Amino acid sequence: MTGSEVSPSFRLAYVPGVTPTKWVRIWNERLPDVPLTLVAVPAAEAPALLRDGGADAGFVRLPVDGPDLSAIPLYTEQTVVVIPKDHVAAAVDEVSLAELGDDIVLHPLDDTLGWEELPGKPAIERPATTADAVELVAAGVGVLVVPQSLARLHHRKDLTYRPLSDAPESRIALSWPEDRTTDLVEDFIGIVRGRTVNSSRGRSTAPAEPKPKSKRTESGGTRRKPAAGASAGKNPRGGSGGAKGTKGGARGAKGASGAKRGKPRRRP
Structure with a gap:
């Protein structure tokens, strides 16, 4: 690794009373290759720390003086x-x-x-x-x-x-130097605001999951519906078939063989 190839890292400041555990956990899940370092700082010293580059972003108590620090209000304390x-x-x-x-x-x-x-x-x-x-x-x-x-x-x-x-009341906000809104700062803003990994505004997007194949496609094609009338008791061509046709054929064969024979006469 050359001197210009510095591994990325993220420094997050927080004032007493703020518990950043949840956001740090999400960061580690989404950006495991970018270590996050926590920097504890007294509330009165947090703005100066951000301006001096001691942290990339931080949880501070409002108000923060000066237009050079951006701030997103998060919640108000009792x-x-x-x-x-x-x-x-x-x-x-x-x-x-x-x-x-x-x-x-x-x-x-x-x-x-x-x-x-x-x-x-x-x-x-x-x-x-x-x-x-x-x-x-x-x-x-x-x-x-x-x-x-x-x-x-x-x-x-x-x-x-x-x-x-x-x-x-006291309000908690996420703050960072406006002229140093880096990609990593944007990533952390997305985490704090509850954006998902697939958010269009986030850089760290997860690949889309492949759609499951249709079961009909795997079976070889779409099954055709039977034609109207093509049931067990009907001939598709319009004629009668099945057992009824066989019965009629049997009667025809009986008629073709002639009349029914009677008993032979006995001689006197």
Whole structure:
């Protein structure tokens, strides 16, 4: 292999909370000769990583700044509040922002929700990361509002979470540099959008399966239907045949042999 013949590969970035397992599995099934490498990246650093060529595409949290990055929105996450299991809100199915008015609501520096106004009471200082904020919740310092996937990612046995109404939500998107929309990027876009391998927009198309042969062709041709009237009791030429004709012939033969003979007379 020469220096210019580099084996193709694909680098996929993903932010905390995103689980790309399903899409990676489909990639490996369709493009087994192209290795896919996963690159974990903090949500705030994902756009810069894509611009610098650290990944070919990535799952990011919207919004992404700048027209140089293309993005396909995929889904919106439920926002939840992470609380200790003995918190009063643990007894209800859903919590409103107003019900957090007496709580210290932690606001980590890597927060992914676009708050216009923070609920509850502010903490003395902001935790550096969401993981740090979860530790403070476990210590009884306050509560934490995050997308549901992050609550699951940082799950602890002594904590729980409840859906939070009236809160901003986080959206997940597939993003990549617009000027580097390669064939492999197009392949991955097709996988994420649910295109089949035979899609006209996909490059990796499977050969069409041969159509099964007709059973009539294998038997040597098409069977002809019997002509009208050609049944067991009819003569195809219009005359009567079969057992009825044989009976008539027998009567004719009997008539040709003459009258029936009587008994001989006895002499006196």
